[in-house]
């Protein structure tokens with residue numbers, strides 16, 4: 001069992017199922033509506049916990065019903081929640097998600113307490129980092145949090161995994177301190193300002209990141225699988241074909257499973273194959289956290305293909 005620190009967001013996901021997304025100025029009816037626990041940080045923490053890892057979560061909630069429900073749910077998933085700060089007068093994060101009949105999603109995030117988490121909150125948790133095997137963060141927290149976390153990773157020499165989602169500019173210092181980055185194709189394009197329409201494009205963009213920041217680059221490409229690009233390798237590990245219902249949290253499932261498997265084998269090939277399977281199973285269920293599988297079911301799936 002490895003210890004992983006997750007620094008990230010916690011959201012209540014309000015999910016409407018629609019036939020097609022609303023066009024500008026249009027009002028449409030939803031087919032269904034559900035509330036699910038989510039947030040990229042929380043999803044990745046649960047994915048790690050469902051891979052039987054020790055997880056310590058650093059994040060923030062509001063002093064409200066959603067916040068306490070989500071914090072308890074993380075605790076029920078065997079995640080240490082001592083690093084969650086309660087922010088007064090700021091609501092817990094909310095994500096407004098639409099899922100269309102092609103199983104695509106479109107998301108609007110109200111960051112709320114997630115963006116009120118600050119550098120001091122991270123520094124207060126420094127003790128918890130000391131015996132950690134890895135750190136993972138995403139971009140649903142502010143720059144100060146990213147920078148402080150990356151400094152601690154460097155100081156304690158802990159591999160920092162960065163999932164650069166949702167896409168936005170990342171401070172250079174954070175990228176310099178990153179061990180492995182896991183963009184999807186569009187995040188890679190916006191990080192490098194290079195086209196990422198073909199595999200050759202993606203390899204070139206990944207090469208730029210690798211050379212500039214000396215990091216491992218793992219590009220997720222949905223059902224096509226993922227590209228591993230580092231000093232030893234540049235290859236695609238194919239994905240698995242499944243009946244998709246909802247792709248929300250597929251990327252988060254991939255990231256949690258990737259780190260867990262990598263810490264076990266120190267082999268990105270093996271880790272990406274396992275993460276592809278883990279993410280594939282997550283798209284067969286609705287919602288974010290409720291869709292994240294357990295290691296046992298993924299091992300069974302891999303045995304039977």
Ligand code: RIB
Nearest residue numbers: 011038039040095249288
């Ligand atoms: O990656 C999926 C997540 O993105 C959702 O759970 C939602 O909360 C948004 O943060």
